[in-house]
Amino acid sequence: MGEYIQNYNPTGSVFLSTFLAALPLLLFLYLLAVHPHKTKDGRKEYGIYAPYAAMISALAVFIIVIAVMKMEPVMAISAFIYGAAKGLFPIGWIIFAAIFLYNTTVISGKFAVLKDSLSGITSDPRLQVLLIGFSFVCFMEGAAGFGTPVAVCGSILVGMGFNPMTAALVCLIGNVAPALGALGVPTFTLSDVSGLPIFQLTQQSGLQFIFMPVLVAFWVVGAYIFREKGKWSDLWAVSPAILVSGGTFAVVQLFTAMKGWYMIIGMLAGIVSILCTMVFLKIWKPKKGFGQQKAVAPTAHPAKDIVMAWLPWILLGISVTLLSIQSIKTSLNSIFIWKYTVPNLDGLSLVQPPIGDGSLHAVFTWDILTMGGTGIMAAAIVSGLLVLRLSGQQWVKSFSVTAKKMKSTLLVLCFVLGFSTLTRFAGTDAILGLAFTKTGAAYPFFAPMLGWLGVFISGSDTAANSMFGNLQKITAQQLNLNPLPITAATTTGGIIGKIINAQSVVVATAACYEDQKEGMASVGPIIRAGIPHSVALILIYSTWLWFQYYFLPSMMIPMP
Numbered sequence: 001m002g003e004y005i006q007n008y009n010p011t012g013s014v015f016l017s018t019f020l021a022a023l024p025l026l027l028f029l030y031l032l033a034v035h036p037h038k039t040k041d042g043r044k045e046y047g048i049y050a051p052y053a054a055m056i057s058a059l060a061v062f063i064i065v066i067a068v069m070k071m072e073p074v075m076a077i078s079a080f081i082y083g084a085a086k087g088l089f090p091i092g093w094i095i096f097a098a099i100f101l102y103n104t105t106v107i108s109g110k111f112a113v114l115k116d117s118l119s120g121i122t123s124d125p126r127l128q129v130l131l132i133g134f135s136f137v138c139f140m141e142g143a144a145g146f147g148t149p150v151a152v153c154g155s156i157l158v159g160m161g162f163n164p165m166t167a168a169l170v171c172l173i174g175n176v177a178p179a180l181g182a183l184g185v186p187t188f189t190l191s192d193v194s195g196l197p198i199f200q201l202t203q204q205s206g207l208q209f210i211f212m213p214v215l216v217a218f219w220v221v222g223a224y225i226f227r228e229k230g231k232w233s234d235l236w237a238v239s240p241a242i243l244v245s246g247g248t249f250a251v252v253q254l255f256t257a258m259k260g261w262y263m264i265i266g267m268l269a270g271i272v273s274i275l276c277t278m279v280f281l282k283i284w285k286p287k288k289g290f291g292q293q294k295a296v297a298p299t300a301h302p303a304k305d306i307v308m309a310w311l312p313w314i315l316l317g318i319s320v321t322l323l324s325i326q327s328i329k330t331s332l333n334s335i336f337i338w339k340y341t342v343p344n345l346d347g348l349s350l351v352q353p354p355i356g357d358g359s360l361h362a363v364f365t366w367d368i369l370t371m372g373g374t375g376i377m378a379a380a381i382v383s384g385l386l387v388l389r390l391s392g393q394q395w396v397k398s399f400s401v402t403a404k405k406m407k408s409t410l411l412v413l414c415f416v417l418g419f420s421t422l423t424r425f426a427g428t429d430a431i432l433g434l435a436f437t438k439t440g441a442a443y444p445f446f447a448p449m450l451g452w453l454g455v456f457i458s459g460s461d462t463a464a465n466s467m468f469g470n471l472q473k474i475t476a477q478q479l480n481l482n483p484l485p486i487t488a489a490t491t492t493g494g495i496i497g498k499i500i501n502a503q504s505v506v507v508a509t510a511a512c513y514e515d516q517k518e519g520m521a522s523v524g525p526i527i528r529a530g531i532p533h534s535v536a537l538i539l540i541y542s543t544w545l546w547f548q549y550y551f552l553p554s555m556m557i558p559m560p
Helices: 014-033 051-066 073-108 111-122 123-145 146-161 166-172 182-194 198-210 212-227 232-236 237-258 263-282 301-324 328-337 374-387 392-426 428-438 440-458 461-478 483-499 502-512 516-522 524-551
Strands: 036-038 045-047 338-341 347-352 358-360 363-366
Touching: 014 051, 014 392, 014 428, 014 524, 036 358, 045 166, 045 461, 045 524, 051 073, 051 392, 051 428, 051 502, 051 524, 073 111, 073 146, 073 301, 073 363, 073 374, 073 392, 073 502, 111 123, 111 146, 111 301, 123 146, 123 166, 123 212, 123 237, 123 263, 146 166, 146 301, 166 212, 166 502, 166 524, 182 198, 182 483, 198 237, 198 483, 198 524, 212 237, 212 374, 212 524, 232 358, 232 440, 237 263, 263 358, 301 328, 301 374, 301 516, 328 428, 392 428, 392 502, 392 516, 440 461, 440 483, 440 524, 461 483, 483 524, 502 516, 502 524, 516 524
Parallel strands: none
Antiparallel strands: 036 045, 338 363, 347 358
Protein backbone atom coordinates (compact mmCIF):
# COMPACT_ATOMS: atom_id res chain seq x y z
CA MET A 1 0.00 0.00 0.00
CA GLY A 2 1.53 3.30 -1.11
CA GLU A 3 1.31 6.66 0.60
CA TYR A 4 -1.70 8.89 0.03
CA ILE A 5 -0.94 12.60 -0.31
CA GLN A 6 -3.88 14.80 0.66
CA ASN A 7 -4.87 17.17 -2.14
CA TYR A 8 -6.89 20.21 -1.10
CA ASN A 9 -7.96 21.15 -4.63
CA PRO A 10 -8.36 17.85 -6.49
CA THR A 11 -10.59 19.24 -9.27
CA GLY A 12 -8.47 22.33 -10.03
CA SER A 13 -11.42 24.52 -9.05
CA VAL A 14 -11.55 25.69 -5.43
CA PHE A 15 -15.33 26.16 -5.63
CA LEU A 16 -15.99 22.69 -7.10
CA SER A 17 -13.58 20.97 -4.70
CA THR A 18 -15.23 22.67 -1.73
CA PHE A 19 -18.70 21.77 -2.97
CA LEU A 20 -17.79 18.10 -3.44
CA ALA A 21 -16.17 17.98 0.00
CA ALA A 22 -19.34 19.38 1.55
CA LEU A 23 -21.75 17.27 -0.51
CA PRO A 24 -21.91 14.17 1.74
CA LEU A 25 -22.50 16.33 4.82
CA LEU A 26 -25.18 18.34 3.06
CA LEU A 27 -26.76 15.10 1.88
CA PHE A 28 -26.71 13.68 5.40
CA LEU A 29 -28.33 16.81 6.82
CA TYR A 30 -30.92 16.85 4.03
CA LEU A 31 -31.85 13.20 4.49
CA LEU A 32 -32.09 13.50 8.27
CA ALA A 33 -33.96 16.76 8.55
CA VAL A 34 -35.48 17.89 5.24
CA HIS A 35 -36.34 15.01 2.86
CA PRO A 36 -40.16 14.76 2.65
CA HIS A 37 -41.96 11.46 2.80
CA LYS A 38 -45.35 10.05 3.72
CA THR A 39 -45.99 7.72 6.62
CA LYS A 40 -48.09 4.57 6.33
CA ASP A 41 -51.14 6.48 7.55
CA GLY A 42 -50.63 9.20 4.89
CA ARG A 43 -49.09 11.92 7.05
CA LYS A 44 -46.32 14.05 5.51
CA GLU A 45 -43.08 14.06 7.51
CA TYR A 46 -39.55 15.32 6.96
CA GLY A 47 -36.37 13.36 7.39
CA ILE A 48 -35.79 9.64 6.85
CA TYR A 49 -34.84 6.90 9.31
CA ALA A 50 -31.41 7.78 10.75
CA PRO A 51 -29.63 4.47 9.93
CA TYR A 52 -30.68 4.78 6.27
CA ALA A 53 -29.50 8.40 6.10
CA ALA A 54 -26.15 7.41 7.60
CA MET A 55 -25.70 4.51 5.16
CA ILE A 56 -26.50 6.61 2.07
CA SER A 57 -24.21 9.43 3.21
CA ALA A 58 -21.39 6.99 3.95
CA LEU A 59 -21.73 5.62 0.40
CA ALA A 60 -21.51 9.19 -0.96
CA VAL A 61 -18.31 9.77 1.03
CA PHE A 62 -16.78 6.60 -0.42
CA ILE A 63 -17.63 7.64 -3.98
CA ILE A 64 -16.11 11.13 -3.61
CA VAL A 65 -13.04 9.94 -1.71
CA ILE A 66 -12.22 7.23 -4.26
CA ALA A 67 -13.33 8.96 -7.49
CA VAL A 68 -12.33 12.56 -6.74
CA MET A 69 -9.70 12.42 -3.99
CA LYS A 70 -8.07 9.32 -5.57
CA MET A 71 -7.71 7.42 -2.31
CA GLU A 72 -7.24 3.69 -2.83
CA PRO A 73 -10.38 1.70 -1.91
CA VAL A 74 -8.50 -0.50 0.57
CA MET A 75 -7.31 2.56 2.49
CA ALA A 76 -10.80 4.11 2.42
CA ILE A 77 -12.32 0.90 3.83
CA SER A 78 -9.66 0.75 6.56
CA ALA A 79 -10.36 4.38 7.57
CA PHE A 80 -14.09 3.71 7.72
CA ILE A 81 -13.68 0.57 9.84
CA TYR A 82 -11.28 2.42 12.16
CA GLY A 83 -13.86 5.16 12.70
CA ALA A 84 -16.68 2.65 13.18
CA ALA A 85 -14.65 0.92 15.89
CA LYS A 86 -14.32 4.26 17.69
CA GLY A 87 -18.08 4.58 17.43
CA LEU A 88 -18.36 1.43 19.54
CA PHE A 89 -15.52 2.27 21.94
CA PRO A 90 -15.45 4.57 23.75
CA ILE A 91 -18.61 6.39 22.60
CA GLY A 92 -21.11 3.55 22.29
CA TRP A 93 -19.79 2.05 25.52
CA ILE A 94 -20.47 5.32 27.39
CA ILE A 95 -24.04 5.48 26.15
CA PHE A 96 -24.73 1.82 26.88
CA ALA A 97 -23.39 2.14 30.43
CA ALA A 98 -25.29 5.39 31.12
CA ILE A 99 -28.61 3.96 29.92
CA PHE A 100 -27.97 0.71 31.80
CA LEU A 101 -27.45 2.70 35.02
CA TYR A 102 -30.64 4.63 34.37
CA ASN A 103 -32.60 1.43 33.74
CA THR A 104 -31.38 -0.15 36.98
CA THR A 105 -32.69 2.84 38.94
CA VAL A 106 -36.04 2.74 37.12
CA ILE A 107 -36.55 -1.01 37.55
CA SER A 108 -35.55 -0.87 41.23
CA GLY A 109 -38.05 1.93 41.87
CA LYS A 110 -35.39 4.34 43.14
CA PHE A 111 -35.74 6.67 40.17
CA ALA A 112 -39.26 7.57 41.33
CA VAL A 113 -37.75 8.63 44.67
CA LEU A 114 -35.11 10.73 42.89
CA LYS A 115 -37.81 12.34 40.77
CA ASP A 116 -39.83 13.22 43.86
CA SER A 117 -36.73 14.64 45.54
CA LEU A 118 -36.14 16.93 42.57
CA SER A 119 -39.78 17.96 42.59
CA GLY A 120 -39.30 18.71 46.28
CA ILE A 121 -36.64 21.27 45.36
CA THR A 122 -38.97 22.82 42.81
CA SER A 123 -42.19 21.73 41.16
CA ASP A 124 -41.73 24.32 38.41
CA PRO A 125 -40.68 22.55 35.18
CA ARG A 126 -38.74 25.63 34.03
CA LEU A 127 -36.49 25.36 37.06
CA GLN A 128 -36.23 21.58 36.77
CA VAL A 129 -34.95 22.13 33.22
CA LEU A 130 -32.49 24.71 34.56
CA LEU A 131 -31.19 22.40 37.28
CA ILE A 132 -30.91 19.23 35.18
CA GLY A 133 -30.68 20.50 31.59
CA PHE A 134 -28.08 23.15 32.42
CA SER A 135 -26.25 22.78 35.74
CA PHE A 136 -26.15 18.97 35.86
CA VAL A 137 -25.40 18.75 32.12
CA CYS A 138 -22.45 21.12 32.59
CA PHE A 139 -21.05 19.04 35.44
CA MET A 140 -21.33 15.82 33.42
CA GLU A 141 -19.69 17.44 30.37
CA GLY A 142 -16.79 18.57 32.54
CA ALA A 143 -16.46 15.12 34.11
CA ALA A 144 -17.00 12.75 31.22
CA GLY A 145 -18.15 14.30 27.95
CA PHE A 146 -18.49 12.14 24.81
CA GLY A 147 -22.28 12.02 25.04
CA THR A 148 -22.55 11.27 28.76
CA PRO A 149 -24.30 14.58 29.64
CA VAL A 150 -27.16 14.20 27.17
CA ALA A 151 -27.53 10.48 27.88
CA VAL A 152 -27.73 10.82 31.66
CA CYS A 153 -29.54 14.14 31.99
CA GLY A 154 -31.90 13.49 29.10
CA SER A 155 -33.01 10.22 30.68
CA ILE A 156 -33.55 11.96 34.02
CA LEU A 157 -35.77 14.63 32.46
CA VAL A 158 -37.81 12.03 30.58
CA GLY A 159 -38.21 10.09 33.81
CA MET A 160 -39.54 13.27 35.39
CA GLY A 161 -42.26 13.47 32.75
CA PHE A 162 -40.74 15.72 30.09
CA ASN A 163 -41.39 15.15 26.40
CA PRO A 164 -38.48 13.09 24.96
CA MET A 165 -37.75 15.50 22.12
CA THR A 166 -37.81 18.49 24.44
CA ALA A 167 -35.59 16.72 26.97
CA ALA A 168 -33.07 15.87 24.25
CA LEU A 169 -33.06 19.39 22.81
CA VAL A 170 -32.58 21.26 26.08
CA CYS A 171 -29.73 18.94 27.14
CA LEU A 172 -28.02 19.42 23.77
CA ILE A 173 -28.25 23.19 24.20
CA GLY A 174 -27.09 23.08 27.84
CA ASN A 175 -24.03 21.11 26.75
CA VAL A 176 -22.71 24.27 25.06
CA ALA A 177 -21.77 26.13 28.26
CA PRO A 178 -18.53 24.33 29.34
CA ALA A 179 -15.89 26.06 27.19
CA LEU A 180 -13.00 23.68 27.89
CA GLY A 181 -14.84 20.36 27.40
CA ALA A 182 -14.42 17.07 29.23
CA LEU A 183 -11.47 17.20 31.67
CA GLY A 184 -9.83 19.81 29.45
CA VAL A 185 -8.94 17.12 26.89
CA PRO A 186 -9.97 19.28 23.88
CA THR A 187 -7.75 22.13 25.08
CA PHE A 188 -4.84 19.79 25.74
CA THR A 189 -5.23 18.44 22.19
CA LEU A 190 -5.40 21.98 20.80
CA SER A 191 -2.15 22.86 22.55
CA ASP A 192 -0.51 19.69 21.31
CA VAL A 193 -1.36 20.16 17.61
CA SER A 194 -0.77 23.93 17.50
CA GLY A 195 2.32 24.13 19.69
CA LEU A 196 0.75 26.98 21.68
CA PRO A 197 1.05 26.87 25.51
CA ILE A 198 -1.91 25.25 27.23
CA PHE A 199 -1.89 27.76 30.11
CA GLN A 200 -2.46 30.74 27.81
CA LEU A 201 -4.97 28.83 25.66
CA THR A 202 -6.96 27.99 28.79
CA GLN A 203 -6.94 31.61 29.94
CA GLN A 204 -7.98 32.87 26.51
CA SER A 205 -10.81 30.34 26.27
CA GLY A 206 -12.16 31.48 29.63
CA LEU A 207 -12.08 35.13 28.59
CA GLN A 208 -13.72 34.40 25.25
CA PHE A 209 -16.58 32.49 26.89
CA ILE A 210 -16.99 34.97 29.74
CA PHE A 211 -20.72 35.65 29.26
CA MET A 212 -21.79 32.58 27.29
CA PRO A 213 -22.85 30.38 30.27
CA VAL A 214 -25.39 32.99 31.35
CA LEU A 215 -26.70 33.30 27.80
CA VAL A 216 -26.89 29.51 27.43
CA ALA A 217 -28.73 29.14 30.76
CA PHE A 218 -31.37 31.61 29.54
CA TRP A 219 -31.42 29.86 26.17
CA VAL A 220 -32.03 26.41 27.70
CA VAL A 221 -34.99 27.57 29.78
CA GLY A 222 -36.29 29.72 26.94
CA ALA A 223 -36.14 26.80 24.49
CA TYR A 224 -38.29 24.75 26.86
CA ILE A 225 -40.77 27.56 27.51
CA PHE A 226 -41.34 28.40 23.86
CA ARG A 227 -41.70 24.74 22.90
CA GLU A 228 -44.50 24.68 25.48
CA LYS A 229 -46.15 27.74 23.89
CA GLY A 230 -45.03 30.02 26.71
CA LYS A 231 -44.27 33.74 26.62
CA TRP A 232 -41.31 36.01 27.30
CA SER A 233 -42.87 36.87 30.64
CA ASP A 234 -42.61 33.20 31.63
CA LEU A 235 -38.87 33.40 31.04
CA TRP A 236 -38.32 36.67 32.90
CA ALA A 237 -40.28 35.29 35.84
CA VAL A 238 -37.50 32.78 36.56
CA SER A 239 -34.59 35.04 35.55
CA PRO A 240 -33.24 35.35 39.14
CA ALA A 241 -32.68 31.58 39.28
CA ILE A 242 -31.19 31.55 35.78
CA LEU A 243 -28.75 34.30 36.77
CA VAL A 244 -27.70 32.31 39.83
CA SER A 245 -27.23 29.08 37.88
CA GLY A 246 -25.54 30.54 34.81
CA GLY A 247 -23.73 33.27 36.71
CA THR A 248 -22.08 30.97 39.25
CA PHE A 249 -20.99 28.63 36.48
CA ALA A 250 -19.56 31.54 34.47
CA VAL A 251 -17.67 32.99 37.44
CA VAL A 252 -16.11 29.67 38.49
CA GLN A 253 -15.29 28.77 34.87
CA LEU A 254 -13.52 32.11 34.36
CA PHE A 255 -11.68 31.91 37.70
CA THR A 256 -10.39 28.38 37.13
CA ALA A 257 -9.50 29.16 33.50
CA MET A 258 -7.40 32.15 34.55
CA LYS A 259 -5.64 29.85 37.04
CA GLY A 260 -4.98 27.40 34.22
CA TRP A 261 -6.78 24.50 35.94
CA TYR A 262 -7.96 23.13 32.63
CA MET A 263 -8.74 19.58 33.83
CA ILE A 264 -11.29 20.48 36.53
CA ILE A 265 -12.90 23.62 35.11
CA GLY A 266 -16.19 22.09 33.94
CA MET A 267 -16.61 19.77 36.92
CA LEU A 268 -15.93 22.42 39.56
CA ALA A 269 -18.06 25.06 37.84
CA GLY A 270 -20.88 22.52 37.41
CA ILE A 271 -20.81 21.44 41.07
CA VAL A 272 -20.91 25.05 42.28
CA SER A 273 -23.76 25.84 39.89
CA ILE A 274 -25.78 22.82 41.08
CA LEU A 275 -25.32 23.59 44.77
CA CYS A 276 -25.96 27.33 44.46
CA THR A 277 -29.07 26.73 42.35
CA MET A 278 -30.46 24.17 44.82
CA VAL A 279 -29.89 26.49 47.79
CA PHE A 280 -31.39 29.46 45.94
CA LEU A 281 -34.49 27.48 45.00
CA LYS A 282 -35.02 26.66 48.66
CA ILE A 283 -35.30 30.34 49.56
CA TRP A 284 -36.85 31.76 46.36
CA LYS A 285 -39.94 30.80 44.37
CA PRO A 286 -41.31 32.35 41.18
CA LYS A 287 -44.51 34.29 41.70
CA LYS A 288 -46.27 32.55 38.84
CA GLY A 289 -46.21 28.83 37.94
CA PHE A 290 -45.95 27.36 34.48
CA GLY A 291 -47.15 24.37 32.45
CA GLN A 292 -47.58 21.09 34.24
CA GLN A 293 -46.45 22.39 37.62
CA LYS A 294 -47.76 20.17 40.40
CA ALA A 295 -50.53 21.65 42.47
CA VAL A 296 -49.71 19.42 45.44
CA ALA A 297 -46.50 18.56 47.21
CA PRO A 298 -44.58 15.57 45.86
CA THR A 299 -44.57 12.29 47.72
CA ALA A 300 -42.45 12.60 50.84
CA HIS A 301 -39.68 10.06 51.37
CA PRO A 302 -37.39 9.39 54.31
CA ALA A 303 -33.99 11.07 54.05
CA LYS A 304 -32.31 7.66 53.84
CA ASP A 305 -34.36 6.68 50.77
CA ILE A 306 -33.54 9.98 49.05
CA VAL A 307 -29.82 9.49 49.69
CA MET A 308 -30.03 5.94 48.33
CA ALA A 309 -31.83 7.20 45.20
CA TRP A 310 -29.08 9.75 44.54
CA LEU A 311 -26.18 7.43 45.36
CA PRO A 312 -25.96 5.76 41.90
CA TRP A 313 -25.54 9.17 40.28
CA ILE A 314 -23.09 10.33 42.94
CA LEU A 315 -21.10 7.14 42.36
CA LEU A 316 -21.14 7.92 38.64
CA GLY A 317 -19.60 11.33 39.28
CA ILE A 318 -17.00 9.88 41.62
CA SER A 319 -16.01 7.03 39.31
CA VAL A 320 -15.55 9.11 36.16
CA THR A 321 -13.66 11.73 38.16
CA LEU A 322 -11.29 9.09 39.57
CA LEU A 323 -10.68 7.75 36.08
CA SER A 324 -9.70 11.25 34.98
CA ILE A 325 -6.75 11.34 37.41
CA GLN A 326 -3.63 10.63 35.40
CA SER A 327 -1.90 8.49 38.04
CA ILE A 328 -4.97 6.22 38.32
CA LYS A 329 -5.29 5.97 34.54
CA THR A 330 -1.62 5.08 34.24
CA SER A 331 -1.90 2.37 36.91
CA LEU A 332 -4.99 0.79 35.36
CA ASN A 333 -3.57 0.93 31.84
CA SER A 334 -0.46 -0.83 33.11
CA ILE A 335 -2.73 -3.76 34.00
CA PHE A 336 -4.37 -3.96 30.60
CA ILE A 337 -4.38 -1.92 27.41
CA TRP A 338 -4.60 -3.18 23.83
CA LYS A 339 -3.34 -1.21 20.86
CA TYR A 340 -3.89 -2.22 17.28
CA THR A 341 -2.14 -0.47 14.41
CA VAL A 342 -4.64 -0.29 11.55
CA PRO A 343 -3.14 -1.87 8.41
CA ASN A 344 -3.32 -0.04 5.07
CA LEU A 345 -3.93 3.23 6.95
CA ASP A 346 -1.52 4.09 9.78
CA GLY A 347 1.06 6.65 8.67
CA LEU A 348 0.01 6.47 5.02
CA SER A 349 -2.17 9.62 4.75
CA LEU A 350 0.18 12.59 4.39
CA VAL A 351 -1.08 16.00 5.52
CA GLN A 352 0.17 18.97 3.49
CA PRO A 353 0.71 22.66 4.39
CA PRO A 354 -1.04 24.81 5.47
CA ILE A 355 -3.04 22.13 7.31
CA GLY A 356 0.10 20.54 8.68
CA ASP A 357 3.19 18.62 7.72
CA GLY A 358 3.30 14.91 8.53
CA SER A 359 1.26 11.74 8.46
CA LEU A 360 -1.91 10.70 10.24
CA HIS A 361 -1.69 7.75 12.55
CA ALA A 362 -4.38 5.12 13.03
CA VAL A 363 -3.88 3.12 16.20
CA PHE A 364 -7.02 1.77 17.84
CA THR A 365 -6.53 1.84 21.59
CA TRP A 366 -8.77 -0.37 23.71
CA ASP A 367 -8.06 1.06 27.16
CA ILE A 368 -11.22 -0.52 28.52
CA LEU A 369 -10.24 -0.12 32.20
CA THR A 370 -10.02 3.67 31.94
CA MET A 371 -12.83 4.42 29.49
CA GLY A 372 -15.59 6.72 30.72
CA GLY A 373 -18.13 3.99 30.01
CA THR A 374 -16.29 1.64 32.33
CA GLY A 375 -16.52 4.18 35.13
CA ILE A 376 -20.25 4.52 34.55
CA MET A 377 -20.71 0.74 34.37
CA ALA A 378 -18.74 0.33 37.59
CA ALA A 379 -21.11 2.80 39.25
CA ALA A 380 -24.07 0.82 37.89
CA ILE A 381 -22.77 -2.52 39.14
CA VAL A 382 -21.73 -1.23 42.58
CA SER A 383 -24.98 0.63 43.10
CA GLY A 384 -27.01 -2.33 41.79
CA LEU A 385 -25.35 -4.68 44.26
CA LEU A 386 -25.01 -2.47 47.33
CA VAL A 387 -27.54 0.35 46.94
CA LEU A 388 -30.41 -0.83 44.74
CA ARG A 389 -30.01 -4.49 45.71
CA LEU A 390 -31.31 -5.79 42.40
CA SER A 391 -32.57 -9.34 42.10
CA GLY A 392 -31.28 -11.65 39.38
CA GLN A 393 -34.44 -11.06 37.37
CA GLN A 394 -34.01 -7.29 37.65
CA TRP A 395 -30.40 -7.49 36.45
CA VAL A 396 -31.49 -9.47 33.39
CA LYS A 397 -34.33 -7.06 32.64
CA SER A 398 -32.06 -4.01 32.97
CA PHE A 399 -29.54 -5.51 30.55
CA SER A 400 -32.12 -6.72 28.01
CA VAL A 401 -33.98 -3.40 27.95
CA THR A 402 -30.70 -1.52 27.45
CA ALA A 403 -29.47 -3.86 24.71
CA LYS A 404 -32.76 -3.56 22.84
CA LYS A 405 -32.59 0.24 22.93
CA MET A 406 -28.98 0.36 21.74
CA LYS A 407 -29.14 -1.66 18.51
CA SER A 408 -30.07 1.13 16.11
CA THR A 409 -28.03 3.68 18.04
CA LEU A 410 -24.79 1.73 17.73
CA LEU A 411 -25.43 1.16 14.02
CA VAL A 412 -25.80 4.89 13.37
CA LEU A 413 -22.77 5.74 15.52
CA CYS A 414 -20.62 3.29 13.56
CA PHE A 415 -21.67 4.80 10.23
CA VAL A 416 -21.34 8.42 11.39
CA LEU A 417 -17.92 7.91 13.00
CA GLY A 418 -16.87 5.79 10.04
CA PHE A 419 -17.52 8.42 7.41
CA SER A 420 -16.28 11.34 9.55
CA THR A 421 -12.98 9.50 10.11
CA LEU A 422 -12.77 8.75 6.40
CA THR A 423 -13.16 12.46 5.57
CA ARG A 424 -10.29 13.27 7.92
CA PHE A 425 -7.89 10.76 6.37
CA ALA A 426 -8.96 11.74 2.85
CA GLY A 427 -8.57 15.48 3.56
CA THR A 428 -12.07 16.58 2.54
CA ASP A 429 -12.60 18.12 5.99
CA ALA A 430 -9.44 20.20 5.43
CA ILE A 431 -10.84 21.45 2.10
CA LEU A 432 -13.86 22.80 3.97
CA GLY A 433 -11.66 24.34 6.64
CA LEU A 434 -9.48 26.12 4.10
CA ALA A 435 -12.57 27.85 2.68
CA PHE A 436 -12.80 29.87 5.91
CA THR A 437 -9.24 31.15 5.64
CA LYS A 438 -9.99 33.41 2.67
CA THR A 439 -11.73 36.05 4.78
CA GLY A 440 -8.80 38.35 5.65
CA ALA A 441 -9.31 40.82 8.47
CA ALA A 442 -12.76 39.37 9.15
CA TYR A 443 -11.17 36.07 10.17
CA PRO A 444 -11.77 36.57 13.93
CA PHE A 445 -15.47 36.35 13.06
CA PHE A 446 -15.06 33.10 11.11
CA ALA A 447 -12.52 31.36 13.36
CA PRO A 448 -15.18 30.01 15.78
CA MET A 449 -17.20 28.78 12.80
CA LEU A 450 -14.30 26.59 11.75
CA GLY A 451 -14.44 24.84 15.13
CA TRP A 452 -18.23 24.67 14.84
CA LEU A 453 -17.88 23.02 11.43
CA GLY A 454 -15.30 20.58 12.81
CA VAL A 455 -17.60 19.43 15.60
CA PHE A 456 -20.53 19.16 13.21
CA ILE A 457 -18.40 16.86 11.03
CA SER A 458 -16.69 14.80 13.70
CA GLY A 459 -18.97 15.04 16.75
CA SER A 460 -16.07 15.88 19.03
CA ASP A 461 -14.40 19.11 20.16
CA THR A 462 -11.21 17.09 20.56
CA ALA A 463 -11.37 15.83 16.98
CA ALA A 464 -12.18 19.32 15.64
CA ASN A 465 -9.17 20.75 17.47
CA SER A 466 -7.00 17.99 16.08
CA MET A 467 -8.23 18.73 12.54
CA PHE A 468 -8.13 22.52 12.52
CA GLY A 469 -6.02 23.72 15.48
CA ASN A 470 -2.78 24.10 13.56
CA LEU A 471 -4.59 25.57 10.54
CA GLN A 472 -6.05 28.28 12.77
CA LYS A 473 -2.61 29.21 14.12
CA ILE A 474 -1.00 29.28 10.67
CA THR A 475 -3.83 31.37 9.19
CA ALA A 476 -3.60 33.88 12.06
CA GLN A 477 0.15 34.22 11.53
CA GLN A 478 -0.31 34.73 7.79
CA LEU A 479 -2.88 37.48 8.45
CA ASN A 480 -0.73 39.08 11.19
CA LEU A 481 -3.33 38.27 13.84
CA ASN A 482 -2.68 37.11 17.41
CA PRO A 483 -2.69 33.28 17.12
CA LEU A 484 -3.88 32.66 20.71
CA PRO A 485 -7.48 33.96 20.47
CA ILE A 486 -7.86 32.67 16.92
CA THR A 487 -6.68 29.17 17.84
CA ALA A 488 -8.64 29.09 21.12
CA ALA A 489 -11.79 29.89 19.13
CA THR A 490 -11.56 26.40 17.62
CA THR A 491 -12.64 24.79 20.88
CA THR A 492 -14.89 27.56 22.22
CA GLY A 493 -16.78 27.86 18.94
CA GLY A 494 -16.69 24.15 18.33
CA ILE A 495 -18.77 23.14 21.33
CA ILE A 496 -21.74 25.07 19.90
CA GLY A 497 -21.78 22.56 17.02
CA LYS A 498 -22.73 19.75 19.40
CA ILE A 499 -26.36 20.86 19.30
CA ILE A 500 -26.77 19.59 15.74
CA ASN A 501 -24.03 17.00 15.46
CA ALA A 502 -25.57 13.66 14.47
CA GLN A 503 -23.51 11.71 17.00
CA SER A 504 -24.73 13.86 19.89
CA VAL A 505 -28.33 13.74 18.68
CA VAL A 506 -28.24 9.95 18.33
CA VAL A 507 -26.93 9.71 21.89
CA ALA A 508 -29.80 11.93 23.05
CA THR A 509 -32.47 9.85 21.31
CA ALA A 510 -31.02 6.62 22.69
CA ALA A 511 -31.43 7.98 26.21
CA CYS A 512 -34.71 9.80 25.84
CA TYR A 513 -36.90 7.43 23.81
CA GLU A 514 -38.25 4.16 25.17
CA ASP A 515 -38.97 2.91 21.65
CA GLN A 516 -35.69 3.12 19.74
CA LYS A 517 -37.41 2.97 16.35
CA GLU A 518 -39.28 6.10 17.37
CA GLY A 519 -36.00 7.53 18.65
CA MET A 520 -34.19 6.95 15.37
CA ALA A 521 -37.09 8.53 13.52
CA SER A 522 -36.70 11.57 15.79
CA VAL A 523 -33.03 12.23 14.95
CA GLY A 524 -33.95 14.39 11.95
CA PRO A 525 -36.65 16.42 13.73
CA ILE A 526 -34.29 17.09 16.65
CA ILE A 527 -31.53 18.27 14.31
CA ARG A 528 -34.07 20.41 12.47
CA ALA A 529 -35.24 21.87 15.77
CA GLY A 530 -31.64 22.43 16.90
CA ILE A 531 -30.40 24.20 13.76
CA PRO A 532 -31.86 27.66 14.61
CA HIS A 533 -30.43 27.45 18.13
CA SER A 534 -26.97 26.36 17.00
CA VAL A 535 -26.77 28.85 14.14
CA ALA A 536 -27.99 31.75 16.28
CA LEU A 537 -25.53 30.95 19.08
CA ILE A 538 -22.53 30.62 16.77
CA LEU A 539 -23.41 33.91 15.04
CA ILE A 540 -23.72 35.66 18.41
CA TYR A 541 -20.47 34.16 19.62
CA SER A 542 -18.59 34.89 16.39
CA THR A 543 -19.75 38.51 16.50
CA TRP A 544 -18.64 38.77 20.12
CA LEU A 545 -15.21 37.33 19.32
CA TRP A 546 -14.72 39.76 16.42
CA PHE A 547 -15.74 42.68 18.66
CA GLN A 548 -13.54 41.42 21.49
CA TYR A 549 -10.53 41.05 19.21
CA TYR A 550 -10.67 44.53 17.68
CA PHE A 551 -12.24 46.63 20.45
CA LEU A 552 -11.28 44.91 23.73
CA PRO A 553 -7.55 44.29 23.35
CA SER A 554 -7.15 43.97 27.12
CA MET A 555 -9.03 40.65 26.89
CA MET A 556 -6.52 39.24 24.41
CA ILE A 557 -3.81 37.12 26.04
CA PRO A 558 -0.46 38.08 24.46
CA MET A 559 1.84 35.45 23.01
CA PRO A 560 4.45 34.43 25.60
